[in-house]
Amino acid sequence: MSVWKDFTDGLWKDIPPFRLVLGLCPTLAVTTAADNGLGMGLATTFVLVCSNALISILRKLIPKKVRIASYIVIIASFVVMVELFMQAYFYRLYIILGIFIPLIVVNCIILGRAEAFASKRPILNSIADGLGHGFGFTISLTIVGAFREILGAGTLFSKITLFGPHFMPFSFMVKPPGAFICLGLFLGIMNIISRGRV
Amino acid sequence: MRDIIKMIVVLTVISTVMGATLSLVESITREPIKFSKIKFVKGPAVVAVLPECENDPIQDYKEGVVLEEKAGQKIIKSIFPARKNGKCVAVAFEVTGQGFHGPLGIMIGVDLKTGKLTGMRVMTHTETPGLGARATEPAFYKQFSGLGIKDVVLSDQGGKVDAITGATITSQGVLGAVKAGLQLFSRSKDKIMGAVGAG
Numbered sequence: 001m002s003v004w005k006d007f008t009d010g011l012w013k014d015i016p017p018f019r020l021v022l023g024l025c026p027t028l029a030v031t032t033a034a035d036n037g038l039g040m041g042l043a044t045t046f047v048l049v050c051s052n053a054l055i056s057i058l059r060k061l062i063p064k065k066v067r068i069a070s071y072i073v074i075i076a077s078f079v080v081m082v083e084l085f086m087q088a089y090f091y092r093l094y095i096i097l098g099i100f101i102p103l104i105v106v107n108c109i110i111l112g113r114a115e116a117f118a119s120k121r122p123i124l125n126s127i128a129d130g131l132g133h134g135f136g137f138t139i140s141l142t143i144v145g146a147f148r149e150i151l152g153a154g155t156l157f158s159k160i161t162l163f164g165p166h167f168m169p170f171s172f173m174v175k176p177p178g179a180f181i182c183l184g185l186f187l188g189i190m191n192i193i194s195r196g197r198v
Numbered sequence: 199m200r201d202i203i204k205m206i207v208v209l210t211v212i213s214t215v216m217g218a219t220l221s222l223v224e225s226i227t228r229e230p231i232k233f234s235k236i237k238f239v240k241g242p243a244v245v246a247v248l249p250e251c252e253n254d255p256i257q258d259y260k261e262g263v264v265l266e267e268k269a270g271q272k273i274i275k276s277i278f279p280a281r282k283n284g285k286c287v288a289v290a291f292e293v294t295g296q297g298f299h300g301p302l303g304i305m306i307g308v309d310l311k312t313g314k315l316t317g318m319r320v321m322t323h324t325e326t327p328g329l330g331a332r333a334t335e336p337a338f339y340k341q342f343s344g345l346g347i348k349d350v351v352l353s354d355q356g357g358k359v360d361a362i363t364g365a366t367i368t369s370q371g372v373l374g375a376v377k378a379g380l381q382l383f384s385r386s387k388d389k390i391m392g393a394v395g396a397g
Binding site for chain 1: 201204205208209212213216217219220223224227230231234235237238
């Protein structure tokens, strides 16, 4: 039961970019389209689950004084793996995400979950926690990406055209300032929804 | 003291294991990465310079074909064949030239029977936008289709290619590279034929 709770926590109670307000760099930078957000989210999920699992296995072996160094070595290795796989099988996505793939290493969600959760809890809970937060992050990024793409380019997942030929794209939304405004709106909506609940 | 030894051992072991895993992943993905780089970087140019064909030239490409060996200097090219009715009709390969600011990466397609160009695209360059960079525009590259070695000369020197206005050096760089490519093709036609199985 607690495993299930660890999983669902990441999906709503501390959904990463909106509730934890961590990992904002990719949230702002790569969400110009829904599929970019989805790709980035899945890459982060993979790293998060793998690093959570490994850190949880090693939690009793890693001395306290070098724990951050150990976590970073583990996280960075998984990030390089993701980068290699993406280059091999999803080259277009690799070109679009560019520098933000290696930057997953310094994504605060991953180190944050390693430090706050995986280093203290058994492996199953850690995997559930990683999956939950990873999916939460993926869903958030996809929603932000979809919102910006629909308004900014009039398409969804780069394929489905939503509006007729007379649609004038609101290209402000796919530019960096649009990302800030969009994130602000979503944070506000999340606050309204959850007011009185927490 | 025991603490320090434990820290050193743990970090060393973690780094070694992760390093070994990474090198394993790298060796698995090396070939697919090479292929997707060719497909997405050179692929569009390859398809553009070759005539219509029934195979996938990128899938069928032959890597590292030694075309010439002179005084220890080897000329090695990757060759993309285009097949029609089971026979190889044209090949594409990359040539490099010197532009105004830096190297030009050019893909040319050559008809196997006539030795004439089926197309030309400038893939990579660092030329000035609006001047030399116009070598990537249809107005320039379309002139190359169907030209033989003798025609690949600027039109004011008796050839069939109009230079880009204000970018004579770039134009000449492209022409020189294409011409060298055609000469290489005619010198080593047999080896190319052998490599793509057109014998």
